[in-house]
Amino acid sequence: MIAEFGLAALWLAAALAALQLVAAWLGQRTGGEALALVVRPAAVTQALLCGLAFLMLLWVFARTDLSVLLVAENSNPQSPLIFKIAGAWGNHEGSMLLWVTIMAAAGGLIALVERRLPERTMAATLGAQAFVTLGFYAFILLASNPFLRLATPPQGAGLNPLLQDPGLAFHPPTLYCGYVGLSIAFSFAVGALLTRQVTPEFAKVMRPWILGAWIFLTIGITAGSYWSYYELGWGGWWFWDPVENASLMPWLAATALFHSVSVLASRDALRTWTIMLGVVAFSMSMIGTFLVRSGILTSVHAFAVDPTRGTFILALLVINIGGALALFAARAGTIAEGERFSALSREGGLVINNVMLSAVLGIVLLGTLYPLVTEAFGVRVSVGPPYFNPVSAIFLFPMLVVLAVGPLLRWRRDTFTRIKLPIVAVAVVGLIVLLAVWLIAGIAFLELLGLTLAAVVAAAAFLPLRGRSLRRLPLPVWGMCIAHFGIAVALFGMSVDSAFTVERLSAADVGQTIEVGPWKVRLDAVEPVAGPNWTALSGRLSASYEGGPAHELTPMSRTFWAPAQTTSESALLTRWNGQLYTVIGEGTPDGRWQLRLWWKPFVTCIWLGGLLIALGGFLAMVGRVAADVRRRVATRKIAVRRAEVAAA
Amino acid sequence: MTTAFKPKHQRLVLVILALVAILAAGALAAWALKNQASYFYIPSQIVSNPPDPDRGVRLGGMVKPGSLKTAPDGVTMHFLVDDGKAEVPVTFAGIAPDLFREGSGVVAEGHMMKDGTFVASNLLAKHDENYVPRELQDMTKQQARETVAETTK
Numbered sequence: 177m178i179a180e181f182g183l184a185a186l187w188l189a190a191a192l193a194a195l196q197l198v199a200a201w202l203g204q205r206t207g208g209e210a211l212a213l214v215v216r217p218a219a220v221t222q223a224l225l226c227g228l229a230f231l232m233l234l235w236v237f238a239r240t241d242l243s244v245l246l247v248a249e250n251s252n253p254q255s256p257l258i259f260k261i262a263g264a265w266g267n268h269e270g271s272m273l274l275w276v277t278i279m280a281a282a283g284g285l286i287a288l289v290e291r292r293l294p295e296r297t298m299a300a301t302l303g304a305q306a307f308v309t310l311g312f313y314a315f316i317l318l319a320s321n322p323f324l325r326l327a328t329p330p331q332g333a334g335l336n337p338l339l340q341d342p343g344l345a346f347h348p349p350t351l352y353c354g355y356v357g358l359s360i361a362f363s364f365a366v367g368a369l370l371t372r373q374v375t376p377e378f379a380k381v382m383r384p385w386i387l388g389a390w391i392f393l394t395i396g397i398t399a400g401s402y403w404s405y406y407e408l409g410w411g412g413w414w415f416w417d418p419v420e421n422a423s424l425m426p427w428l429a430a431t432a433l434f435h436s437v438s439v440l441a442s443r444d445a446l447r448t449w450t451i452m453l454g455v456v457a458f459s460m461s462m463i464g465t466f467l468v469r470s471g472i473l474t475s476v477h478a479f480a481v482d483p484t485r486g487t488f489i490l491a492l493l494v495i496n497i498g499g500a501l502a503l504f505a506a507r508a509g510t511i512a513e514g515e516r517f518s519a520l521s522r523e524g525g526l527v528i529n530n531v532m533l534s535a536v537l538g539i540v541l542l543g544t545l546y547p548l549v550t551e552a553f554g555v556r557v558s559v560g561p562p563y564f565n566p567v568s569a570i571f572l573f574p575m576l577v578v579l580a581v582g583p584l585l586r587w588r589r590d591t592f593t594r595i596k597l598p599i600v601a602v603a604v605v606g607l608i609v610l611l612a613v614w615l616i617a618g619i620a621f622l623e624l625l626g627l628t629l630a631a632v633v634a635a636a637a638f639l640p641l642r643g644r645s646l647r648r649l650p651l652p653v654w655g656m657c658i659a660h661f662g663i664a665v666a667l668f669g670m671s672v673d674s675a676f677t678v679e680r681l682s683a684a685d686v687g688q689t690i691e692v693g694p695w696k697v698r699l700d701a702v703e704p705v706a707g708p709n710w711t712a713l714s715g716r717l718s719a720s721y722e723g724g725p726a727h728e729l730t731p732m733s734r735t736f737w738a739p740a741q742t743t744s745e746s747a748l749l750t751r752w753n754g755q756l757y758t759v760i761g762e763g764t765p766d767g768r769w770q771l772r773l774w775w776k777p778f779v780t781c782i783w784l785g786g787l788l789i790a791l792g793g794f795l796a797m798v799g800r801v802a803a804d805v806r807r808r809v810a811t812r813k814i815a816v817r818r819a820e821v822a823a824a
Numbered sequence: 825m826t827t828a829f830k831p832k833h834q835r836l837v838l839v840i841l842a843l844v845a846i847l848a849a850g851a852l853a854a855w856a857l858k859n860q861a862s863y864f865y866i867p868s869q870i871v872s873n874p875p876d877p878d879r880g881v882r883l884g885g886m887v888k889p890g891s892l893k894t895a896p897d898g899v900t901m902h903f904l905v906d907d908g909k910a911e912v913p914v915t916f917a918g919i920a921p922d923l924f925r926e927g928s929g930v931v932a933e934g935h936m937m938k939d940g941t942f943v944a945s946n947l948l949a950k951h952d953e954n955y956v957p958r959e960l961q962d963m964t965k966q967q968a969r970e971t972v973a974e975t976t977k
Contacts, residue, residue: 535847559861559862770899
């Protein structure tokens with residue numbers, strides 16, 4: 177019953193999306209009334225219905241209703257409750273339902289709260305949102321129904337053990353909020369193009385939504401990186417896996433987008449460019465979904481290998497992106513050129529930021545698609561770090577230099593002499609770090625440059641606060657400083673990890689001590705352990721840092737029984753200056769145990785930096801929203817006052 | 825540095841700047857992809873036409889039953905990867921993936937040495953019984969076909 181109820185809710189939601197689209201379309205011809213009467217309520221109701229369908233799916237999974245095909249394939253009565261629920265989106269159909277639920281929720285939310293735009297633009301925006309959402313409803317209902325029933329309920333296969341981890345509960349929903357949140361930017365861009373309303377006011381409306389999606393993306397990528405770092409047991413935190421790239425590309429586009437939206441909001445420049453980025457950002461989300469969900473790429477994330485689904489998503493992709501780009505081509509010429517600015521100005525710096533981010537986006541996109549292109553010609557290749565790292569660094573590193581200088585510049589026009597002092601100071605810091613690291617450590621060029629730039633960006637991050645009253649400083653400025661500082665922290669972590677990680681691989685007898693960097697690690701015992709749905713061989717290690725007190729670590733090799741599979745669970749020990757990472761392998765015939773140990777100095781800075789970047793974005797968003805709320809309250813008060821005066 | 829763009833031409837200048845940067849990125853990417861992508865080989869290809877030792881490649885095939893040996897250090901493995909026509913000796917130091925077994929499929933990432941051994945830096949095996957590396961899906965089917973052809977001769 178529950179499953180059928182969910183399916184019915186989903187069909188109703190799809191019907192409402194169709195209604196929303198038609199009403200918005202007609203409203204464009206007849207005038208604004210359609211919006212208040214039909215479009216907004218339809219968007220909100222559609223969001224509620226779709227949310228209801230998703231709740232039904234969660235319910236079906238929570239009670240492990242094995243008569244539902246999806247549950248039978250991906251869940252098991254013995255799994256802990258959190259994995260039962262998270263299992264709802266640990267598969268193709270469920271994750272697509274999560275995707276469309278967030279999309280509907282985002283549409284409902286803008287319909288509910290956004291009142292600043294002209295009614296026609298708003299109706300066009302909600303119409304565009306309905307169009308995109310409708311495509312995904314069709315995909316779910318026609319090609320991947322999550323509520324499909326089974327004639328004879330089986331045992332329940334269980335969730336892929338790699339996914340039986342708390343990370344699954346948070347990582348996909350967060351990332352999806354980011355991916356799909358960008359659909360709002362897309363719809364706003366289409367709405368603005370349709371009604372030719374590309375104004376600073378429009379940019380101010382769009383900005384908090386983009387920031388919100390971008391924050392989710394940032395957190396999702398950071399969390400996903402940490403998850404794969406400890407779960408896969410390879411000691412790496414980024415593999416340039418196609419699916420990681422699929423999340424990085426929308427992030428790069430969204431980063432460029434909210435920087436250019438700021439220019440549009442503050443200075444009324446970069447109009448067409450901002451619209452273009454709005455289209456590109458969500459296109460990247462959709463391309464990512466296509467790459468992952470169609471199964472044309474090898475990846476641990478690829479749930480489904482089903483040609484019909486791939487074709488369906490490809491068709492959606494072509495219609496949405498192609499349509500938006502065609503609209504852009506037709507209308508871009510009619511959007512008047514924005515305000516002008518000098519090359520040396522805040523705008524100038526942000527243009528360089530945008531161009532560089534776009535270049536990196538292009539590089540990542542080409543690298544991700546290249547294996548598909550060559551495969552069409554019968555040649556199989558894989559593209560990895562030897563391509564991505566140096567080639568993207570060629571564009572990222574100059575961008576980071578501009579990032580250090582840009583925020584010091586004034587809008588519109590600036591002079592070099594005004595900012596000479598801080599620039600010289602930052603350059604001196606950079607040179608000192610460069611020389612010091614080079615003389616002391618003698619590391620590879622890329623890491624050396626990374627460390628230097630981390631110092632430069634960190635030194636410059638808080639310079640925009642110079643000479644301003646800290647108490648009266650707007651929140652978005654704090655946000656910018658913290659986010660830029662976060663980039664420096666993350667870059668520092670990446671460079672140090674890459675340059676100074678120590679790895680030891682050996683087979684150890686019980687009682688033997690292995691040295692790795694400053695650590696002495698002793699294998700005390702190997703013992704069997706049992707969990708709720710697995711058994712494991714667990715190594716007991718005691719590790720001491722530079723002869724200090726011993727800490728216990730228990731890396732395991734786990735064997736799950738539904739589905740039957742073995743995974744290695746790494747054990748980590750975190751200090752302020754890095755992490756000890758331990759993995760246990762198989763026993764050798766002569767009774768020793770394989771151990772793989774890493775000492776990774778300052779590796780945690782990578783994710784700390786990611787969180788700081790997200791925090792910066794959060795402060796900026798809160799600042800913008802608070803300012804808007806204050807303005808709304810003030811306008812209301814003025815209206816009330818005027819009415820009183822008129823009455824008196 | 826302080827001069828403004830010619831008023832009329834600002835949009836044009838920006839478009840050209842963006843195009844140049846993106847084209848440069850594209851050209852650079854194309855050049856780097858040609859040089860840095862690692863090609864996929866099966867044993868008979870790698871034996872007949874071995875790649876340069878400094879070039880990263882992937883080798884896919886079956887771990888030949890009975891060929892897997894662990895060196896005295898307990899972490900270095902030697903085994904033969906075979907596609908029914910040719911076999912290549914592979915050396916790997918590390919913790920093998922959980923489903924790495926004799927007789928199962930494997931994709932090894934690494935370099936082909938001058939002496940004809942393949943030194944793997946990473947092994948990709950099946951993640952679970954449903955997941956097979958893409959390169960191996962075809963291979964096993966092809967092998968199955970060949971095996972059928974041979975046995976029904």
